[in-house]
Amino acid sequence: QVQLVESGGGLVQAGGSLRLSCAASGRTFSVYTMGWIRQAPGKERESVATISRTGVITGYADSVKGRFTISRDNTKNTVYLQMNSLEPEDTAVYYCAADRDSGSALRRADEYDYWGQGTQVTVSS
Numbered sequence: 144q145v146q147l148v149e150s151g152g153g154l155v156q157a158g159g160s161l162r163l164s165c166a167a168s169g170r171t172f173s174v175y176t177m178g179w180i181r182q183a184p185g186k187e188r189e190s191v192a193t194i195s196r197t198g199v200i201t202g203y204a205d206s207v208k209g210r211f212t213i214s215r216d217n218t219k220n221t222v223y224l225q226m227n228s229l230e231p232e233d234t235a236v237y238y239c240a241a242d243r244d245s246g247s248a249l250r251r252a253d254e255y256d257y258w259g260q261g262t263q264v265t266v267s268s
Contacts, residue, residue: 145169145257147239152262155229159266163224165239165259172220173197176242179213179224180252181235181264188252191237192224195245202248206232229266236261 146168155161163179178193192213193202201213210229215222222239240255 145172145175145241147241147257147259149237149239149259149262152237152264154265154267157230157266157268159229160225160227161229161264163226163237163239163262163264165222165224167220167222167241169220173217174243175257176245176250177213177215177222178240178242178250178255179222180238180240180255180258181233182238183232183235186235188238189235190249190252193242193248193250194222195248200248202250204249226264229264231266231268233264234266235264237264 149165151163179191182188191204194213194215198215210227212225238261239259241257242255
């Protein structure tokens with residue numbers, strides 16, 4: 144089992160940037176596929192980005208391609224989401240999640256096994 148704690152959310156103006164971090168407990172972080180999922184009020188969860196166990200393979204939702212970058216540091220048990228050119232439509236609670244399996248480059252939200260508590264990202268226009 145792994146426990147996940149997100150940080151880095153906040154309020155930013157449109158066009159700005161934020162970097163989310165997710166710290167994982169345990170010594171087996173590198174066995175998990177990791178991802179970021181967001182949920183805006185009144186909307187379904189959206190899988191935003193996924194990164195493979197070694198970090199070689201990444202996948203992105205079309206809505207964030209070219210603006211968001213997922214990365215991980217297995218020596219620090221941490222996964223990151225660099226968000227640039229933020230838009231009001233990016234406003235949501237962002238969750239970090241871990242998947243014990245590997246598979247498609249962009250995992251579906253329901254494929255993740257462990258979730259963090261989430262961090263709020265608000266983009267003002």
